[in-house]
Amino acid sequence: MSESAVDTRLAKNQRINLRATDRQESLLRRAAEATDHTLTEFILGSAVEHAERVMADRRWFIATEDQFEEFKRLLDAPLPSTTKFEKLFARPSVFSDKA
Template identity: 30%
Template structure:
C-alpha cells in the first residue's frame, strides 16, 4: 500500500525593486549583518513593521457617546498619586551618574 503526501505549495513571492543611494544600501547591509539577517529579510521586516504602525495609527474606534464621555472625564481628571508612582518618580534615572 502506498500513500503519497502532498507538500503545501510555498507562498507566492513577488519582486520589489528599489533604487537607493549606495550609502543607504551599505547602512542597511551593516544593520542586517548585525542581526544575522539578509538584506531582503531586514528590509522586509522593517517595511512590514512600518506598514503595520501606519495602519494602526489610522485605526478608528467607534464607541457610544456615554463611553466617550467617560473617556474624556478620566482623561481630564487630575492624576491620583499612589505608592507605585511615588516610588517610580523617586528612582534614580539610568542616564544620571550615581
C-alpha cells in the same frame, strides 16, 4: 523584528522595487548580516515594523455612545494636583529663553 514583520510561511506575490545610494545599500547589507537576515528580509521586516507603528495610532476604535461620553469626560477632567507636579511646572523650561 516582530514576528509579523517577516513571515516566511506566506507566499510572496507582490514585488517592491526601490533605488538606493551606494552608502544606503552598504549600510543595509551590513545591518542585515549583523542580524543574520537576508537583505530582503531585513528591509521588508524593518519597513513593515515601522509601518505597523505608524498605523497603530490611526486605527478605528468602536465605542457605544455612553462609552464615548465617559471617554470625553475623562479627557476633559482636570488631573489631581500634586506637589511634585507643582514643583515641576514652577521650574523654567529647558526650551524657554528664561532658563
